Amino acid sequence: MIEIVDLHKSFNGQKVLNGVNLKISEKEIVTIMGISGCGKSVLIKHIIGLLMPDKGSILIEGVDITKIDIKELDKIRERLGVLFQGGALFDSLTVYGNIAFPLREKTKLSKSEIRDRVLDALEVVGLKGMGKKYPGELSGGMKKRVALARALITEPSLVLFDEPTTGLDPVIASSIHALIKATHEKYGYTGVIISHEVPKIFEITDKVAMLHNGTIVDVGTPEEIQNSTNPIVKQFITGSHEGPIEY
Amino acid sequence: MRTLIRIIGLWTLLQLRTIGHMFVFLINSFYFIFVPPFKIRLLLRQIRFFGNKSMLVILLTGSFTGMVLALQLFYILRKFGSEALLGPGIALSLIRELGPVLSALMVTGRAGSALAAEIGMMRISEQIDALSAMALNPLRYLIVPNIVAALIAFPLIVAIFDVIGIFGGYLVGVEILGISSGTYFSLMKDYVFMEDIMVGLYKSLSFGLIVSWICCYKGFYTGFGAEGVSKSTTEAVVLCSILILIWDYFLGAVLL
Known part of the structure; x- marks a missing residue:
């Protein structure tokens, strides 16, 4: 469904995405997590086609959206639903x-x-x-x-959720998660969720990808991610201020 | 010295790039004016926006401009014994010059600033991105209705300004300074020609384009957060005001 290949993006010389690689299968819900400012929203804006990469490609249903004109891009966008952060x-x-x-x-x-x-x-x-x-x-x-x-x-066949529960209390956040799960069962879309709501987000997602320093450092099922030996993933899930993640 | 030249060169290049970007924005917007589907409902809403937002300020500035003109022109004309020319003097000043310029400046401050801020807020709250994500062109939905609405609304606003100004002048010239009502209006008919009205029309159309273009552009490409919106709104008002006065001179020189 979606294949992100070696995606690079810089703003004013500052590297935000530094070779992102990620595959998302059809009807699967994938959560991309990472610390604030690590480039999650920039990545989602590339998938929508609102930003163009410096290098790399994004294939949606086999079409590289970085190499098509606006008319073809709009045809892909018509099959897309986006829940923006605000x-x-x-x-x-x-x-x-x-x-x-x-x-x-x-x-x-x-x-x-x-x-x-x-x-x-x-x-x-x-x-x-x-x-x-x-x-x-x-x-x-x-x-x-x-x-x-x-x-x-x-x-839509693909729905992108940019931090769907940020700024909400835990009860409302849970209800939004339940809604995503229920609507996914009803409509059967492919979902990409940008979130740092751990561990709650693990209940509704099929796969989790950890974005750090512009690259995907680990991918797996929620169980695999929770048992990951990667120190970055471990620190992020435990919420510890000590570890390899600099802030 | 070389550093100074380099700084001037870089600044010039940046300005040229911004101007080029602004013209590309305008040309792209113009393209969608003629390509269906047309957003008639949005257009009517924006005509109302320009008219409604600016009407009170236009009525106030129009009437007092006419009143001040009557006072000052009467003082000057009396020196030459030509008080009878007060009516045409006021009408020509308003129709050819003050009506289009002052009302454009007022609309910039009232509706133009609101427009830049509104589009800027839509940008920072991702509403413009939402339109793009729905495969809908933001220029068609946000910019084109405003440009067309300004082209329709500006001449009407200027016409109201002129009429109110002439009646403001009447109030001072006839009711206070004692010129006869017949002289005030009949000489106006003799001295004001269709070409004078056309000069005012051309000016109002071009000012409508300038205000909608600049305010939409500044809002559309606003910076980050509330500070970005505030900065782009201020820039829009300042740039519009300067361009209105510069363009007024050049258009005045050509159409004189």
């Missing part, structure tokens, strides 16, 4: 308008079909009856739920 909801639209937006703009569905799908999505994310509210009236957790509903409304 939700990225449109302030001028209601909750209903935000969720309906991709359907109105990218499909030829009738008003009633759009209405049915949006109301269904609101129910799935536990926000029934909240359609008329504006993003400014919502709490952080509710915003993430709306953003999740918007990301899934077009039933």
Whole structure:
């Protein structure tokens, strides 16, 4: 489904990605974890095609998105759903308008079909009856739920979650994790989650990759990662301030 | 000395690159003006945004500009015994020069700054990235409606400014300074021609383009965080104000 090959990216001479290699299979949920500022969001922006690498390639369903024009890239983006870190909801639209937006703009569905799908999505994310509210009236957790509903409304085959639970309390964070798991079972998408919510994130992910100093230092199932002998992974999971990770 | 030349050279190259980038942004935006689907609802919303945001300030500045013009022109014209020319003097000053320039400066401060800040906030809160991720072109959704709306709204705003200014001048010239109402308006009809109105129209159209282009560009390529948005909003207002005055001179010289 996704293959990242030797990805390099620098900003003003500072190396952020330094040869990232990662394979993500179809219908699998992969979590990319790492300390703050290690380049996780930069990596996800490369997968969306918002950033172009200095070197390397990203293959989505066999197509190298670093070598195609914007029209072809948009065709790939149409099969993509993204939950941004802050939700990225449109302030001028209601909750209903935000969720309906991709359907109105990218499909030829009738008003009633759009209405049915949006109301269904609101129910799935536990926000029934909240359609008329504006993003400014919502709490952080509710915003993430709306953003999740918007990301899934077009039933994409690939969904990217950029820190879906950052800034939320543990109860709301757990509910978002449960939602990701439930929607994955319902829609069967391939998921990439950027997170540092250990160990909770291990409950919903099939594979975990540790990003450090611009490279993937370890990949494995949640069990393998939790038993990893890699000192960087060990320090990250235990949350110890002593170890090879410099901060 | 060589270091100084190098610094000047690097600065010049940077400025040239920024100007080039701004023109590429404008040309790309213009392309989407003519390529469907057209976002009519967004366009109407932005016309309302420019008009609604600026109307009160336009009414106030327009009326007081006309009143001040009446006072000053009456003082000058009285020296030559030509007080009767007060009406056409006010009308020509407003229509050809002060109406387009002052209303463009006012709209820049009121709606232009809000526009740069709004687009800047959309950038830092990843709303623009969200549009791209949905395979929707942000220029079509955010920039084109603003440029077209400004091209439609600016001439209307300037027309309102001119009319209010003329009536402000009437209030002072006729009601306070004692010029006859008939003289004020009838001589205006004799001295103000269609080409004067067209000069005002060309100016308002070009100022509309300048304000929407610069404010959208600065917001679209804002820096990081609240500080970045604040900086780009200030830059947008300052650059628009300077460009309006410079362009006004050149256009005035050509159209005189």
